[in-house]
Amino acid sequence: MLTDAQRSTLAATLPAVHGALDDITTGFYRRMFAARPELLDNLFNRSHQKSGDQPKALAGSIAAFAALQLEPDARQQKFILDHIAHKHASLGVTRDQYAIVHEHLFASIVDVLGAAVTPEVADAWDQVYWDMADLLIESESDLYARAGVAPGDVWRDVRVVKRVQVSPDTISLTLAAMNPAESLPTFAPGQYISVQVELSDGAQQIRQYSLTGAPADPTWQFSVKYAGEVSAHLHEHSFEGDLLHVSTPFGDLVLPDDDLPVVLASAGIGCTPVIGLLTAMAQSGDERPVTVLHADRSRNRQPHRGQLAALVESLPNGQLFQWYEEASPHIVSDRVRVGQMSLSDIEIGDDARVMLCGPGGFLSAIRSELTDREVDDSRIHFEAFGPELLRTGAQ
Structure with missing residues (x-):
């Protein structure tokens, strides 16, 4: 846990570190892969490294966690750590790998910030790292135990x-x-x-x-x-x-254990978690109101098109709305639309849970609309198909 002195140092240096995080994380991955090239080939996503998406995702998670040590938000911290822990567990990440990350991450911090990294600054940020790491290790250990496997043996x-x-x-x-x-x-x-x-x-x-x-x-x-x-x-x-x-299966985008209304919004291959959720609801005869929203390029390239419609049709209180970038005029109706997904006339009850699945651009657009509709963050859950760019104050 951070001491008062460490927290003061963190507050004073957070803007500078936050501004340099892209350079720090890029340097971190470069250093780590030079020392441990097998990690790039056998653990990390090479495509996301090449595009720069993974360093940005790491930078976002570090910045978000550090900021939450100054303005605590237990729900937001849990959200960040749960997402990361499930992903780590699905990769078989173990305690010893956190020491590898620590070594190369802090070497990169010193490279980028130089003399600004005084012993007091290094001590404060070292504590932030291990506070985050310890919480993740504990969460991952719990996930492994619930799955009935030894840590990393997935x-x-x-x-x-x-x-x-x-x-x-x-x-x-x-x-x-x-x-x-x-x-x-x-x-x-x-x-x-x-x-x-x-x-x-x-x-x-x-x-x-x-x-x-x-x-x-x-x-x-x-x-x-x-x-x-x-x-x-x-x-x-x-x-x-x-x-x-x-x-072993992991992931925290799961069906809420209640009977409140659910809105499921997806784009492209992001329909797959929705198919999983709808399959379970259909088999159990779930009677909660379920609104399914899906966006795709065209009907002929839409994966699971027929299955999606059949599952929604089987629910007592299910309804389906779909958007296509390309669509013939004869299929357009109140439930089938042309263009990008819009929530402008979609009813979202005050108690509805909203679950989003799809690529980053889609998630950002829909989350912005939900914010405009004053849907509270606590009711929004999502699965990002790609590196997730976390930020404080929003999921």
């Missing part, structure tokens, strides 16, 4: 038993345990698994995919859009009978 080999084309550029894969007599572990609707594949250059790259089947099924299902090196590899090399190396 990986298993499974067999592809079914492959279905669900849109021109999206496939659905069904996975089964290696022993046909066994079932794969259950999961909470909305959770995801990590999938690790060996690429042509020998790198073992990992990506996360949301589970779309029912938690009680003995198999797992997930969908893959042809985009990025891992997804392209799965399209080209994963067929019935092939093996995949996957993690």
Whole structure:
């Protein structure tokens, strides 16, 4: 925990560190991958490193956590840490890896800020890092225990038993345990698994995919859009009978344990967590009001189009609205619209939970609309398909 003196130092230096965080995190990754190149090939997303998205996401999370030590907000801190902990658990991150990050992150801070990093400044920021790390380690240990695995021991080999084309550029894969007599572990609707594949250059790259089947099924299902090196590899090399190396399911975008109204908004392949949530609700005969909003480029490229409509139709109080960038005039109606998703005439009750799934630009736009509608942050939950740029004051 920060002492009063450390908190004062943090307050005095936060603006300077915040302003330099992009340079600090970029230097951190450069240093760490130079010393430990296997981490880039076998743990971190190379595409997000190349684009700069991952350093920005790390910078955002550090800045958000540090700011929350000066103006505490328990709900916001829990939100940040839960998202990170679930992602770390799905990668099998362990306690010892935090020391590796600490070594290279603080070397980068000294590189960037130079003489400004006095012993007092180093001590305060060191405490912030380990406060955050200790909370994450504790949360991740709890996630591993609840999953019934040792810390980091999340990986298993499974067999592809079914492959279905669900849109021109999206496939659905069904996975089964290696022993046909066994079932794969259950999961909470909305959770995801990590999938690790060996690429042509020998790198073992990992990506996360949301589970779309029912938690009680003995198999797992997930969908893959042809985009990025891992997804392209799965399209080209994963067929019935092939093996995949996957993690235990994790993820905190799960169905609230109450009967309050739910609004589910997604874009593109972001429909997959929604499919998982709707499948569970349909099977249980969930009677809560459910409004499903989905945006896509066109109907012919929309993954799970028919399944989405059928699941909503099966709910006693479900309704579906869809937006397409490209659409023929004859399909346009009150429920099928042309253009970007807009919440302008969508009813969102004062007690509704709003769950968002999709790429960063979509999430930012919809969250801005929700803010304009004065929907409280505590009622907004989301799954970002890509590195998540966290910020204080909003999810």
